[in-house]
Amino acid sequence: MKFLLIEDESSLAEEIVNFICAENYLVETASTYNAAYQKIHLYEYDLAIIDITLPGGTGWSLVEHLRLRSPETGIIIITAKNSVSDKIQGLQLGADDYLTKPFHLAELNARIQSILRRRKFSGDNKIVAGPIRIVIEKREVYLHDVLIPLTRKEYDLLLYCITNQERVLSKESIAEHIWGDHADAFDSLDFVYSQIKNLRKKLLAAGGPDCIKAVYGIGYKFSLV
Amino acid sequence: MKLIQKVNRKYAIFSIFLLVAGLAIIYLAVMYYIGQEIDEELFTTKINVIKSIQTGNIPQYYPFIEVKKLNNSVPEIRGDILTDVNIFDVNEKEYDPFRQLVTCYHGKEGYYLITLRLDEIQKGNILLPVVITGAFLLLLAVVLSSWYVNRLSKKLWEPFYDSLRRLKTFSVANRKPVVFQPSEVVEFNDLNNCLNELTQAVFSDYSKLQEFSQNASHELQTPLAIIRAKLEALYQRTDLDESIIAHLNSINASISRLAVIYNSLTLLTRLQSKEYDSKSLLRVKDILKRITDEFTDIVETREITLTLESTPEFSILMNEELLVILFSNLMSNCVKHNHQKGYVKILSTEQKLIFQNSGHPLNKPPAEMFYRFMKGDPSLQSTGLGLSIVKQICDSNNIEVEYINEGNIHTITLTFPKF
Numbered sequence: 001m002k003f004l005l006i007e008d009e010s011s012l013a014e015e016i017v018n019f020i021c022a023e024n025y026l027v028e029t030a031s032t033y034n035a036a037y038q039k040i041h042l043y044e045y046d047l048a049i050i051d052i053t054l055p056g057g058t059g060w061s062l063v064e065h066l067r068l069r070s071p072e073t074g075i076i077i078i079t080a081k082n083s084v085s086d087k088i089q090g091l092q093l094g095a096d097d098y099l100t101k102p103f104h105l106a107e108l109n110a111r112i113q114s115i116l117r118r119r120k121f122s123g124d125n126k127i128v129a130g131p132i133r134i135v136i137e138k139r140e141v142y143l144h145d146v147l148i149p150l151t152r153k154e155y156d157l158l159l160y161c162i163t164n165q166e167r168v169l170s171k172e173s174i175a176e177h178i179w180g181d182h183a184d185a186f187d188s189l190d191f192v193y194s195q196i197k198n199l200r201k202k203l204l205a206a207g208g209p210d211c212i213k214a215v216y217g218i219g220y221k222f223s224l225v
Numbered sequence: 226m227k228l229i230q231k232v233n234r235k236y237a238i239f240s241i242f243l244l245v246a247g248l249a250i251i252y253l254a255v256m257y258y259i260g261q262e263i264d265e266e267l268f269t270t271k272i273n274v275i276k277s278i279q280t281g282n283i284p285q286y287y288p289f290i291e292v293k294k295l296n297n298s299v300p301e302i303r304g305d306i307l308t309d310v311n312i313f314d315v316n317e318k319e320y321d322p323f324r325q326l327v328t329c330y331h332g333k334e335g336y337y338l339i340t341l342r343l344d345e346i347q348k349g350n351i352l353l354p355v356v357i358t359g360a361f362l363l364l365l366a367v368v369l370s371s372w373y374v375n376r377l378s379k380k381l382w383e384p385f386y387d388s389l390r391r392l393k394t395f396s397v398a399n400r401k402p403v404v405f406q407p408s409e410v411v412e413f414n415d416l417n418n419c420l421n422e423l424t425q426a427v428f429s430d431y432s433k434l435q436e437f438s439q440n441a442s443h444e445l446q447t448p449l450a451i452i453r454a455k456l457e458a459l460y461q462r463t464d465l466d467e468s469i470i471a472h473l474n475s476i477n478a479s480i481s482r483l484a485v486i487y488n489s490l491t492l493l494t495r496l497q498s499k500e501y502d503s504k505s506l507l508r509v510k511d512i513l514k515r516i517t518d519e520f521t522d523i524v525e526t527r528e529i530t531l532t533l534e535s536t537p538e539f540s541i542l543m544n545e546e547l548l549v550i551l552f553s554n555l556m557s558n559c560v561k562h563n564h565q566k567g568y569v570k571i572l573s574t575e576q577k578l579i580f581q582n583s584g585h586p587l588n589k590p591p592a593e594m595f596y597r598f599m600k601g602d603p604s605l606q607s608t609g610l611g612l613s614i615v616k617q618i619c620d621s622n623n624i625e626v627e628y629i630n631e632g633n634i635h636t637i638t639l640t641f642p643k644f
Contacts, residue, residue, distance in 0.1 A: 219460075
């Protein structure tokens with residue numbers, strides 16, 4: 001898989017590359033409008049991550065160019081502009097998703113995975129992690145081919161953990177992923193704990209491995225090792 | 226009071242004064258003139274009476290002419306004496322005012338005392354029509370000139386009212402400059418020029434502010450994104466000890482807080498912008514349903530009972546996103562400042578929508594909670610901006626908002642404009 005990351009802040013680009021490269025993806029970066037424009041026209045990418053404010057031009061027109069040239073490429077916009085109208089504009093131009101800064105890298109990764117799954121495996125869409133199998137369309141989780149009934153939150157949580165395997169997920173990142181914008185409406189971090197506890201209990205009860213490990217003081221990590 | 230009304234009122238008071246003074250002058254002038262005429266008449270009669278005496282015919286006609294022969298005594302009266310007297314009228318049994326001329330005539334046969342009188346009643350007979358005519362003319366002049374003044378001031382002030390009407394349509398958010406019509410009047414042109422400069426200054430300040438808030442949101446969110454990304458990279462390391470983790474968590478919490486504050490502040494500055502100008506007719510219950518659905522999970526997690534006691538059956542013409550933000554903030558507020566196993570009740574009567582929740586009593590007047598950065602409980606992870614956003618959205622959409630706190634019960638009432 002080949003990605004293009006268009007972001008003018010080099011230190012942010014660096015961390016994004018480090019985080020998603022763990023998945024063995026090839027990530028190219030462009031830090032200006034012109035560089036990005038050239039790359040779009042020279043190469044094919046599976047996915048592009050596009051910042052809207054760039055030196056030399058806007059990400060909006062890059063999204064348009066890319067959509068015209070390569071309809072197969074997944075596009076995710078990352079921007080500091082947090083308004084619904086911008087979001088609508090982005091999606092109308094053909095972006096698959098829209099993420100506002102400051103985002104959690106794990107969240108970006110989850111969105112990337114989701115776009116890739118939708119674009120690449122439109123039919124038989126499933127994720128396998130050890131004995132766990134997730135059927136995306138049906139939102140079903142199987143452990144050793146036995147269906148495990150999960151609540152909606154538990155399902156979201158498990159999918160988020162599995163897409164970010166072997167990475168430490170902070171409680172904030174999990175809370176924001178599950179409760180979205182309303183995560184700050186209550187002491188959601190405490191509830192991350194109870195959701196994880198329930199999920200672990202269900203997986204263990206079904207004979208699964210204890211794959212969601214607590215990382216002291218920070219959060220959790222899904223690991224099959 | 227309108228300017229023209231004020232002018233008219235002042236003018237009316239002045240006119241009444243003018244009318245009274247004018248009538249008084251006419252009255253006095255006519256009185257004086259008639260007095261003069263009567264006196265002249267008396268002197269003419271005197272000459273005629275003297276002529277008559279000379280021919281030996283002594284006229285007597287009480288009370289108008291009285292001639293008395295003095296028996297060789299020298300009269301005490303010298304010259305003509307004019308006086309006002311009242312004479313009893315035997316027929317009408319009342320006193321009538323007379324002008325009296327007493328004079329002495331030295332004829333061949335001795336002295337005569339001549340008393341001549343003229344009825345002053347005729348004074349009134351002349352006075353009345355003269356005064357009425359005068360009053361009528363004065364009144365006509367006052368009415369005509371007030372009508373003219375009225376018309377004139379309407380015409381003169383028209384450019385002023387025109388500018389005023391144009392100024393009323395002024396909105397800093399829609400960025401349409403107000404164009405004032407040039408006038409022949411220097412003062413009005415001055416006023417329009419001043420207003421032009423003022424509105425231009427407002428536009429320029431406003432766009433600077435907009436620019437600042439956009440810059441602030443963009444340029445500050447990006448470094449925040451970098452800090453967060455670096456932090457998450459640090460979290461991946463396995464060699465972190467407890468104290469470092471504590472520091473990292475504190476940094477992480479501050480980033481989240483900053484991000485929320487920036488979002489809220491930029492939303493507050495953007496609320497007035499044309500971004501939210503597009504309005505549509507929204508069924509309040511639809512949007513409310515959407516928001517309460519979004520909160521179902523959170524409410525369940527906190528074991529809060531959410532009840533919708535009565536559904537709002539009214540609509541409002543406003544920007545959809547703003548109504549969503551409004552309800553979302555109110556719900557968030559109800560949940561955030563609640564306790565485990567508390568309740569949130571939503572009810573509606575006529576044009577009102579009421580959010581009620583359990584919670585801790587406020588230690589401040591509820592109205593103060595609409596101020597920016599005002600927090601009921603400073604220890605809570607809250608920005609203190611939620612309710613100021615609510616207030617601003619309500620204000621710009623003619624929705625009345627009221628917050629009442631009675632002990633553990635918090636009630637926010639929205640009164641929607643009748644549509």
